[in-house]
Amino acid sequence: MIELKNLSKTYVSPDEEINALQDVSIRVESGQVYGIVGYSGAGKSTLVRCINYLEKPDAGSITIDGIGSITVKNGVSFYRAEGSETEVKLTERHLKALRKNLGMIFQHFNLLDRSTVYDNIAYPLKYTGRDRESIRKRVLELLELVDLTDKVNAYPSELSGGQKQRVAIARALASNPRILLSDEATSALDPDATESILKLLKDLNRKLNLTIVLITHEMAVVKSICDRVAVMENGRVVEEGNVYDVFSNPQQAITRKFVGTSSGLGKINELIKQDLDMVSSDDTLIKCVFAEQNVDEPLVSDVSRRFDVNMNIYLGSVEILQGKALGGLVLKVEGEPENRQAAIDYLRQHKVRVEVIEHG
Numbered sequence: 001m002i003e004l005k006n007l008s009k010t011y012v013s014p015d016e017e018i019n020a021l022q023d024v025s026i027r028v029e030s031g032q033v034y035g036i037v038g039y040s041g042a043g044k045s046t047l048v049r050c051i052n053y054l055e056k057p058d059a060g061s062i063t064i065d066g067i068g069s070i071t072v073k074n075g076v077s078f079y080r081a082e083g084s085e086t087e088v089k090l091t092e093r094h095l096k097a098l099r100k101n102l103g104m105i106f107q108h109f110n111l112l113d114r115s116t117v118y119d120n121i122a123y124p125l126k127y128t129g130r131d132r133e134s135i136r137k138r139v140l141e142l143l144e145l146v147d148l149t150d151k152v153n154a155y156p157s158e159l160s161g162g163q164k165q166r167v168a169i170a171r172a173l174a175s176n177p178r179i180l181l182s183d184e185a186t187s188a189l190d191p192d193a194t195e196s197i198l199k200l201l202k203d204l205n206r207k208l209n210l211t212i213v214l215i216t217h218e219m220a221v222v223k224s225i226c227d228r229v230a231v232m233e234n235g236r237v238v239e240e241g242n243v244y245d246v247f248s249n250p251q252q253a254i255t256r257k258f259v260g261t262s263s264g265l266g267k268i269n270e271l272i273k274q275d276l277d278m279v280s281s282d283d284t285l286i287k288c289v290f291a292e293q294n295v296d297e298p299l300v301s302d303v304s305r306r307f308d309v310n311m312n313i314y315l316g317s318v319e320i321l322q323g324k325a326l327g328g329l330v331l332k333v334e335g336e337p338e339n340r341q342a343a344i345d346y347l348r349q350h351k352v353r354v355e356v357i358e359h360g
């Protein structure tokens with residue numbers, strides 16, 4: 001478990017103050033894949049870097065179960081080992097012990113270009129007092145884990161982006177951490193490599209019970225592997241929840257925007273732009289989201305018969321999120337105004353989330 005409580009961080013420069021984190025609290029359970037999304041500048045990197053204390057918060061606390069907690073009071077950092085009553089001033093020794101349990105991967109891999117794959121992975125192990133043979137054994141084990149055994153003697157320049165990220169993952173896991181922090185790890189990769197790295201992360205999460213905190217600007221990444229998600233805007237967490245709940249019923253405007261871009265239904269805005277006469281005075285264009293409780297009900301034909309309206313399907317999508325179906329349709333409803341409204345009310349009564357895009 002990782003618990004971040006009331007974290008704040010302000011960057012002060014001669015001409016401005018940036019509130020990168022404003023009273024942020026989140027809790028990540030052990031074994032979870034936890035996504036943090038937001039646009040550039042929202043505070044995601046700052047937040048994730050506070051977890052391993054690469055960034056020192058101005059206030060708040062970071063607790064990692066099995067290890068201890070760091071609390072910042074009046075700018076001074078204190079450490080309390082788990083189970084201990086006493087709080088002491090934080091030292092490098094405490095940080096070393098904390099970071100041993102936290103691996104981190106980055107968008108641009110951060111590999112040593114002049115070292116082979118073997119040496120890149122062996123590097124963090126060299127300072128742990130292990131002998132050569134035990135390092136060799138561990139490196140080969142890690143290479144097998146990330147499915148890159150055949151590249152042991154290659155240099156980073158000879159690898160694809162996806163392979164470089166595999167090396168970085170192996171290196172991050174060298175000291176057997178229980179937590180992996182991922183800072184936009186797939187943002188520099190093509191779609192195929194992205195998919196394979198996400199699959200690897202999910203496999204490692206299951207196989208090693210590895211807790212993963214990942215930051216991304218792509219909802220598709222969240223959809224693919226996260227259990228929970230926090231949405232950040234202007235240094236705050238504005239929405240947080242189980243991935244299915246957030247995708248099926250986003251509460252904040254920014255979350256709706258993120259969810260919309262990833263579902264394919266957002267393409268309706270392009271269609272509207274291209275076809276200005278798409279909706280006539282007898283039509284209403286609506287977006288419907290059918291969550292698990294109504295995804296298999298014949299609601300569209302039912303509504304059509306009941307209220308004497310035509311339902312014309314423009315766009316549709318069904319996705320499986322966390323093993324549950326989430327369906328979406330963009331429909332043009334044609335008919336008398338009162339019938340169209342009655343149809344929309346009926347859908348809403350049946351727990352379909354209806355958004356009116358355009359009224360004719």
Ligand code: ADP
Binds near residue numbers: 011012019
């Ligand atoms: P994100 O990861 O969501 O893009 P960041 O955490 O990197 O956001 O940045 C949050 C805000 O803090 C941004 O406005 C950024 O410019 C600012 N910021 C981040 N790091 C620094 C720094 N070292 N010095 C000054 N400002 C910073």
